[in-house]
Amino acid sequence: MHDFVLPFGPQHPALVEPAHIKLRVEGETIKGAELVLGYNHKGIEKSFENRPWAKGVFLSERVCGICGHYHTSCYCQGIEQMLGVEIPDRAKHIRTLVSELERMHSHMLALGLVAWEVGLDTLFHYIFRDRELVMDMQESLTGNRVHFAMNVIGGVRRDIGQENYGKMAKNLDTLEERLKHYLSVFRNDSLMKIRTRNVGHLSRMKAKELNPVGPNLRASGIDYDVRETGYLAYKDLKFRAVTGEGGDAQERCIVRAKECLESIRMIRLSLTTLTEIKGDISLKLPSAVSVKEGLETVSRVEAPRGELFYYMQSGGVKPTRVRIRTPTYQTFHVLEEILKGHTISDVPVIVASLDPCFSCTDRMTIIDTKSCKEKIITKHEILHMRDGGSHEAHGHGGHPHV
Amino acid sequence: MKRMATEVTRMFEALTPQLAQNVFNMLVFPGFLAAFIIGFLYMGIVRKVSARMQHRIGPPLWQPFFDFFKLLSKENITTRDATGALATLCPVVSFASLMTVALFIPIAGLPGMFSVEPIFFQGSLFVVLYFLIMSSVFFAVAGFAAGNPFASLGSIRELTQLFAYEFPFVISLVTIGVLTGFRIVPLFTLQLPFAFFAFLMGVLGKLSLPPFHIPDAEQEIVAGPTTEYSGPRLALFELAKAAGFWVLISLGAVLYLGANSLLTFAVYSLALLAILIVFRVVFARLQIAQAFRFYWFVVGPLALIDLARVLLGFYVM
Numbered sequence: 001m002h003d004f005v006l007p008f009g010p011q012h013p014a015l016v017e018p019a020h021i022k023l024r025v026e027g028e029t030i031k032g033a034e035l036v037l038g039y040n041h042k043g044i045e046k047s048f049e050n051r052p053w054a055k056g057v058f059l060s061e062r063v064c065g066i067c068g069h070y071h072t073s074c075y076c077q078g079i080e081q082m083l084g085v086e087i088p089d090r091a092k093h094i095r096t097l098v099s100e101l102e103r104m105h106s107h108m109l110a111l112g113l114v115a116w117e118v119g120l121d122t123l124f125h126y127i128f129r130d131r132e133l134v135m136d137m138q139e140s141l142t143g144n145r146v147h148f149a150m151n152v153i154g155g156v157r158r159d160i161g162q163e164n165y166g167k168m169a170k171n172l173d174t175l176e177e178r179l180k181h182y183l184s185v186f187r188n189d190s191l192m193k194i195r196t197r198n199v200g201h202l203s204r205m206k207a208k209e210l211n212p213v214g215p216n217l218r219a220s221g222i223d224y225d226v227r228e229t230g231y232l233a234y235k236d237l238k239f240r241a242v243t244g245e246g247g248d249a250q251e252r253c254i255v256r257a258k259e260c261l262e263s264i265r266m267i268r269l270s271l272t273t274l275t276e277i278k279g280d281i282s283l284k285l286p287s288a289v290s291v292k293e294g295l296e297t298v299s300r301v302e303a304p305r306g307e308l309f310y311y312m313q314s315g316g317v318k319p320t321r322v323r324i325r326t327p328t329y330q331t332f333h334v335l336e337e338i339l340k341g342h343t344i345s346d347v348p349v350i351v352a353s354l355d356p357c358f359s360c361t362d363r364m365t366i367i368d369t370k371s372c373k374e375k376i377i378t379k380h381e382i383l384h385m386r387d388g389g390s391h392e393a394h395g396h397g398g399h400p401h402v
Numbered sequence: 403m404k405r406m407a408t409e410v411t412r413m414f415e416a417l418t419p420q421l422a423q424n425v426f427n428m429l430v431f432p433g434f435l436a437a438f439i440i441g442f443l444y445m446g447i448v449r450k451v452s453a454r455m456q457h458r459i460g461p462p463l464w465q466p467f468f469d470f471f472k473l474l475s476k477e478n479i480t481t482r483d484a485t486g487a488l489a490t491l492c493p494v495v496s497f498a499s500l501m502t503v504a505l506f507i508p509i510a511g512l513p514g515m516f517s518v519e520p521i522f523f524q525g526s527l528f529v530v531l532y533f534l535i536m537s538s539v540f541f542a543v544a545g546f547a548a549g550n551p552f553a554s555l556g557s558i559r560e561l562t563q564l565f566a567y568e569f570p571f572v573i574s575l576v577t578i579g580v581l582t583g584f585r586i587v588p589l590f591t592l593q594l595p596f597a598f599f600a601f602l603m604g605v606l607g608k609l610s611l612p613p614f615h616i617p618d619a620e621q622e623i624v625a626g627p628t629t630e631y632s633g634p635r636l637a638l639f640e641l642a643k644a645a646g647f648w649v650l651i652s653l654g655a656v657l658y659l660g661a662n663s664l665l666t667f668a669v670y671s672l673a674l675l676a677i678l679i680v681f682r683v684v685f686a687r688l689q690i691a692q693a694f695r696f697y698w699f700v701v702g703p704l705a706l707i708d709l710a711r712v713l714l715g716f717y718v719m
Contacts, residue, residue, distance in 0.1 A: 004551060005551075007551070012624065013624055014620075014622065028555070028558075028690065117621045119613070119687025120687075121452075121456060122456045125456040125457055125458055126457065129457050189686075191613060191686040191687075192686060194688065194689075194692060195689070343689060343690075344555065345616075345619065345687075345689045347622065348621040348622055
């Protein structure tokens, strides 16, 4: 059987976002995979340079539809670092609480998608039904289901009142019970096991070499979580990173489900702590924040998909450069590597188990590759044009005489 | 105009009761109209009930009818790489072969066109078997005719799955056939549970329902063989699928559960449909290799046990 290229995407039912995986297949077996990106390029990094710091908060939230709060947290944290200020404790706890809520809804989305990709629609619908509880909590706390706009430079926009506590406690109880059930389904359901165990295996050694971040790394047994540094309120909440063993699709799902349970624990603790902490939720900073020109900083937070990284360089009232490295960026070469040798039926499972967010990442990779490519191409083209041009001129000049 | 009218009257006069009944069998029941209405209704029930089981509201019961008529009204597109004639022929042959099967089954105790003497010969079960295979094969051919890698992969899977489930399915039918003289007559054979199990697995494979929705696995190969099909041709495929539901469930209700009246037939058919829905809701998708192993090394041997029981005389009617 000769091999042929199967275009997995950019439009494909298994992909929720446009990305293109060129699969070289021989029958059902995959011989090679190549990821082609650039369908979501939005030019956000460049747009940062045209607006004041405060307006950049809204822009950074639009990097991703699922983990927008992490982007604003990371962006604001960077500015606060450059200003040399520390936000009030209450603001720290609220930021953390909303972060953990968002992590839960992101992880539950990923779990649901894995269930859907293996063809178990029922589990997908169940998980998405329960995910609504998280969305409800987010709505009642922040006013929005997605894109909360909770963060401002120097704190948060909105306080969390006692009136939410009753409903939240109830929802968290239900969620804990349901998530424990889903954890056992991912662990023990016979067909789930057949489809996800030893699929997309990423060994500890290989993980160290390729270096993905977030649950994908921790599922391979490497304990790396930015939250362990204790930024925001994570130190008070006694965060413990969840690690797994084996690093296959099943383990990645289990790690995500366990992280949701850890999130529930932290949210509960955070809610009780919030009753004790009094005070402002935001620093009184001028609305047109100005940072000393030339200052630069690196800010990082742990997004659901792993370490999110912002580099910022100040140009006074505006940044001169904002560079975002989203967690999914670290997943791409892993994807190409672990797809090899599996069958086509494993592709959606592996892709979903890595939980990539192409929309977040595309913007930056494409700026990268584009600028690189353009340079090379123009250089070549210039040389080529000169050569070609002179030849042509010469030829034309010569012909009439012949 | 008048001549035409007399011609038509003469034609109707020429219809003997036998012929009239045959025409009725082919076009109304259990043929075209029944397959159309009941088949699509079955599909609607499957969608609605499984939606309710999954905490969804689901489409209305008659959604498959809407889909069918909407598709019929759409433009008929032949892609550049497709073989147009074959693409039209395949769903028609697939549907026609299933309709032929329907004529062999004495549905609800009514004598069908081919379920009365002299056509009701020894071995009509084998004819049914071949027509069922033909329907699957033409479904696969349609995929190859589409000139699309996803469709080709779907067709490869369809054929592989055919080879997988056909072994236990044939064993199961032969087991019953030994008892009935290879005719299709209402017979209660649940005393042969493995044969029934093998038949049920075969039906799941033929209708590509979970856990065997491998040939048209949406997340992997889009829509499988029908990826490139749209409009009236896709409507024909949907019709063939509805006919598949109608024929296979009827076959099960008659040959395994012994439905011999309208009431028992309706009850048993719905019971079988309920089993299919439970399978659809509970199971994830297997890989094609895993499905193959399951059919040949689990279902096949189990079916053989029942065949041996019947052949060696441990089970007497």
